[in-house]
């Protein structure tokens with residue numbers, strides 16, 4: 001390919017969606033990726049919209065970032081629905097998400113949270129014991145209520161990742177394998193790896209790899225990787241239609257159409273030395289599946305087929321979208337928390353800004369300006 005109009009660095013869901021939308025808009029696009037540790041190949045396929053209690057618990061100082069981003073999450077699920085149709089189906093359903101309470105204090109927390117979310121346009125409702133158990137009879141009797149967010153859903157990331165890759169090839173995106181170690185900005189920007197990758201514009205969708213690439217620029221984004229644990233069971237009868245979380249305990253739980261139950265929710269994995277994949281912690285495996293079986297006793301008899309870990313990059317709980325500086329030809333596309341949900345809308349928006357086109361959202365609130373200096 002002659003010098004591409006856009007070079008995307010990072011081939012997770014954000015970079016792929018940036019590349020696909022730019023190619024579909026008629027740009028010549030190349031995508032370069034190191035081929036290691038994408039959060040997108042480790043994620044659980046939850047389409048998150050309501051504020052995750054885990055993030056609020058761990059980062060009370062960043063609650064405002066998450067709350068002000070709620071409209072972006074609503075745009076994100078619409079972007080996923082469009083992608084689902086475009087890719088010919090990624091098992092996406094939007095039957096809502098339940099955040100469970102096992103005590104009056106947890107229910108009070110959800111009531112207050114729902115109030116704030118309703119003010120941002122989310123379709124949320126607090127369910128008492130009877131209404132909840134009619135809707136989700138597989139839940140433990142210990143669960144006394146829940147917040148239902150009708151905007152939430154789930155998809156199968158294995159299917160989505162495979163179909164995205166094929167769509168990129170069909171759209172003529174050139175896929176390159178390289179580790180980028182430095183960037184040159186200016187009229188003819190380049191990304192430097194084992195070779196020089198020059199392009200009209202460069203877009204970084206490099207998640208945990210971003211802060212190292214920005215060393216030497218005036219933009220400092222902390223992107224430490226957060227190693228997280230996941231499990232998947234053998235298939236059972238398909239009964240759990242909602243995305244399930246908890247008001248106070250680290251869990252997300254959902255069932256694929258195959259009947260397999262995907263269990264995660266923020267249990268720790270081990271940071272690896274060098275470029276290796278994160279390691280599994282036995283304590284996380286046992287604690288995570290025990291909690292799942294307590295909440296949904298019917299899945300207790302299913303065997304865990306596979307356990308894995310991946311790097312999440314929540315940054316400050318708010319997306320970063322746009323050029324490093326007004327005149328820069330290097331752009332950022334970092335989704336923040338629940339990055340698989342946000343990846344398509346963030347990638348599409350960043351690509352549109354890079355190409356001077358109209359994007360799907362007003363990206364001004366997510367400008368990299370907050371990271372300058």
Ligand SMILES: Cc1cc2nc3c(=O)[nH]c(=O)nc-3n(C[C@H](O)[C@H](O)[C@H](O)COP(=O)(O)OP(=O)(O)OC[C@H]3O[C@@H](n4cnc5c(N)ncnc54)[C@H](O)[C@@H]3O)c2cc1C
Nearest residue numbers: 010012013014034039040043044046180209338339340341
């Ligand atoms: C276990 C787990 C479960 C999760 N579950 C969910 C979920 O259910 N729902 C949800 O919304 N989110 C979930 N997340 C978060 C989500 O997966 C990530 O936030 C999202 O995938 C980030 O996408 P991305 O494309 O921005 O980055 P990534 O998918 O992390 O991709 C970044 C890419 O950049 C490449 N790269 C980095 N540095 C360089 C470099 N110097 N040169 C070349 N390439 C480079 C990497 O190789 C990688 O391929 C989960 C995360 C984990 C770890």
